[in-house]
Amino acid sequence: MENFYLTIALSPLLGAMIAGFFGRTLGRTATHTITVLGVLVSTVLALMVFNYHVLEQGAIFNQNLYTWMQIGGLNISVGFLVDNLTAVMLVVVSFVSLMVHIYTIGYMHDDKDYTKFFSYISLFTFSMFMLVMSNNFMQLFFGWEAVGLVSYLLIGFWHHKESAVEANLKAFLVNRVGDFGFLLGIGLVLAFSGSLDYAEVFSSLDNTLNQQLWGMDLITVICLLLFVGAMGKSAQVPLHVWLPGSMEGPTPISALIHAATMVTAGIFMVSRMSPMFEMSDVALTVVMIVGAITALFMGLLGIVQNDIKKVVAYSTLSQLGYMTVALGVSAYSVAIFHLMTHAFFKALLFLGAGSVIVAMHHEQDIRKMGGLRKKMPITYWTGLIGTLALIGFPGFSGFYSKDMIIEAVHFSNLPYANWVYYAVVAGVFITAFYSFRLFFLVFHGESRVDSHTESHLHESPLSITLPLIMLAIPSAIIGYFTIEPMLFMGWLDNAITVTSSHVSMAGLSDGFHGATAMIFHAVQTVPFWMMIGGIVTAWVFSIYRTKWADWVQKKFSIIDYVLQSLYGFDRFNEIVFVQGIKKLGNVLWKVSDSTLIDSIIVNGSAKFVGFVASIVRPIQTGYVYHYAFFMIFSLLIILTWTLFMGDKPLLVI
Numbered sequence: 001m002e003n004f005y006l007t008i009a010l011s012p013l014l015g016a017m018i019a020g021f022f023g024r025t026l027g028r029t030a031t032h033t034i035t036v037l038g039v040l041v042s043t044v045l046a047l048m049v050f051n052y053h054v055l056e057q058g059a060i061f062n063q064n065l066y067t068w069m070q071i072g073g074l075n076i077s078v079g080f081l082v083d084n085l086t087a088v089m090l091v092v093v094s095f096v097s098l099m100v101h102i103y104t105i106g107y108m109h110d111d112k113d114y115t116k117f118f119s120y121i122s123l124f125t126f127s128m129f130m131l132v133m134s135n136n137f138m139q140l141f142f143g144w145e146a147v148g149l150v151s152y153l154l155i156g157f158w159h160h161k162e163s164a165v166e167a168n169l170k171a172f173l174v175n176r177v178g179d180f181g182f183l184l185g186i187g188l189v190l191a192f193s194g195s196l197d198y199a200e201v202f203s204s205l206d207n208t209l210n211q212q213l214w215g216m217d218l219i220t221v222i223c224l225l226l227f228v229g230a231m232g233k234s235a236q237v238p239l240h241v242w243l244p245g246s247m248e249g250p251t252p253i254s255a256l257i258h259a260a261t262m263v264t265a266g267i268f269m270v271s272r273m274s275p276m277f278e279m280s281d282v283a284l285t286v287v288m289i290v291g292a293i294t295a296l297f298m299g300l301l302g303i304v305q306n307d308i309k310k311v312v313a314y315s316t317l318s319q320l321g322y323m324t325v326a327l328g329v330s331a332y333s334v335a336i337f338h339l340m341t342h343a344f345f346k347a348l349l350f351l352g353a354g355s356v357i358v359a360m361h362h363e364q365d366i367r368k369m370g371g372l373r374k375k376m377p378i379t380y381w382t383g384l385i386g387t388l389a390l391i392g393f394p395g396f397s398g399f400y401s402k403d404m405i406i407e408a409v410h411f412s413n414l415p416y417a418n419w420v421y422y423a424v425v426a427g428v429f430i431t432a433f434y435s436f437r438l439f440f441l442v443f444h445g446e447s448r449v450d451s452h453t454e455s456h457l458h459e460s461p462l463s464i465t466l467p468l469i470m471l472a473i474p475s476a477i478i479g480y481f482t483i484e485p486m487l488f489m490g491w492l493d494n495a496i497t498v499t500s501s502h503v504s505m506a507g508l509s510d511g512f513h514g515a516t517a518m519i520f521h522a523v524q525t526v527p528f529w530m531m532i533g534g535i536v537t538a539w540v541f542s543i544y545r546t547k548w549a550d551w552v553q554k555k556f557s558i559i560d561y562v563l564q565s566l567y568g569f570d571r572f573n574e575i576v577f578v579q580g581i582k583k584l585g586n587v588l589w590k591v592s593d594s595t596l597i598d599s600i601i602v603n604g605s606a607k608f609v610g611f612v613a614s615i616v617r618p619i620q621t622g623y624v625y626h627y628a629f630f631m632i633f634s635l636l637i638i639l640t641w642t643l644f645m646g647d648k649p650l651l652v653i
Helices: 004-024 028-055 083-108 114-133 137-157 162-193 196-205 218-233 240-249 251-258 264-271 283-303 308-330 333-360 377-391 397-411 417-443 452-453 460-489 504-511 513-520 526-544 548-554 558-562 564-614 624-645
Strands: 063-073 075-083
Touching: 004 028, 004 063, 004 075, 004 114, 028 083, 028 114, 063 137, 063 196, 075 083, 075 114, 075 137, 075 196, 083 114, 083 251, 083 264, 083 333, 083 460, 114 137, 114 251, 114 504, 137 162, 137 218, 137 240, 137 264, 162 196, 162 240, 218 264, 240 251, 240 558, 251 264, 251 308, 251 333, 251 397, 251 417, 251 548, 264 308, 264 333, 264 624, 283 308, 283 417, 283 558, 283 564, 308 333, 308 417, 308 452, 333 397, 333 504, 377 397, 377 417, 377 460, 377 624, 397 460, 397 504, 397 513, 397 526, 417 526, 460 513, 504 513, 526 548, 548 558, 558 564
Parallel strands: none
Antiparallel strands: 063 075
């Protein structure tokens, strides 16, 4: 199996290197063929690994492959940990990445940096594989930073646009904030355990009992610092501000970053660290509350967005909040379940949005669309499947995972779980509203497309529609077939830890009577009617009475202003951090550079030399009798000292 795992990780890397170094020489066709084949190999092998580990219940693979360095008794190695959690992540990441690679052939067809783009996305896939397959914190951090670096390159891929450069810099800086906390957490792990290997760290967790740091339990501090890293990578409030701006990158990257890869890295990491988080109710409560705030308030922002990609982006933020809530209530398998279903339908929605953007000649304002249903039937029907999955319509994949999260919160005994329950239920209405608002404005109603664009409107090519169809299938059915084995039959039991004090999973197990029964039971639940209410409200404001939206906007102008200003997070960061750092820099420049260095050290030393020179200069006359006079005068001083001071030493200056 070791060769399988190496091939899975290295195939995309090999494709990225060939595309990066020789892409222009090989040409476009050869470049995308090589990179697609590299990811295809990884996908096929990932399915085989999934069959071996999950379906056949094979043994966990945990082995170091290469020793990178030794520092004293600390070994830092490159190794793989492949259990059921890893197997699930490999299938999700590789399949979505494969669909994005195929989609890119059509979407980036006219881009001059076509081959470089394929190199980047293959390198991104390799980085994600290294992250999910790592068996130690150092390798995890390598993959963590690698996906951050490549996402920086991809978000700013169209670097001729100033907005893209600003967006990738913003993403890079905000993630550095989270990564700093993550690195501190890893440092504390090394301090108490003396190792960075997962197995050794988890086996030494008892050493943290009753240890205090900063007035809190040591394990709580470690978990909170690790979660800061997850907040940055998985875009939780307040470190969420980078993700909407990342829409400046090409659409395939929006799908790759926001569906199954970078933004889910934090969810995966917390699930992998479940033995640690289960030792701290404080950390779990913080995780739950942060997730609820993100799910509710980021969903509200999706209501006022008119850019087709940004609506889907804020939807991603909200859904990541749901996953984080599940982590907080110790429903780790439910969080991974929603991560899996979300990967398929969110990638579908992003790629569907890209299909619309291509057909609309890169117009992204949904207010300038409408009536595309007849012109783009494949995009329409796949988009409908993705939207129904996103809102949790009974039977679709998102229905099972989202309902399980809501029920897990309902059963939780953590503090404030009741308030979190109300937040996630309210989020169901909000999700349904902004999702179908987007769907209705794009595909239904009267056409608002300009005449020139409408005359050329047609369905996207096969390289774009094929990935839509392939992603629509799991978006519709995968939840039905995997909910029971993943949550209640132990698919993830060998990878996560849940203590008996957290009753969420026990409550879910007692109330579960099959996937089909969930569909029929759904009509009796509050989330179902919240979802129906959201759909109806979206229809009223988008199709039936379009002028009502303007009236509501004017009537509640203050709320609209708050939402349009994105709660002021960007403005706050601009004033406090950007302007604050600039002012701090000016002060430091005036004190250290201008005053201390220039005025005192550089100019001051020059003035001191000039002052000494002005004193010495009159002595250096050039006349011999002046020098003879000073020699005789010095000799008289020496003789006088010798005669009157005796054997006391003469201080010679």
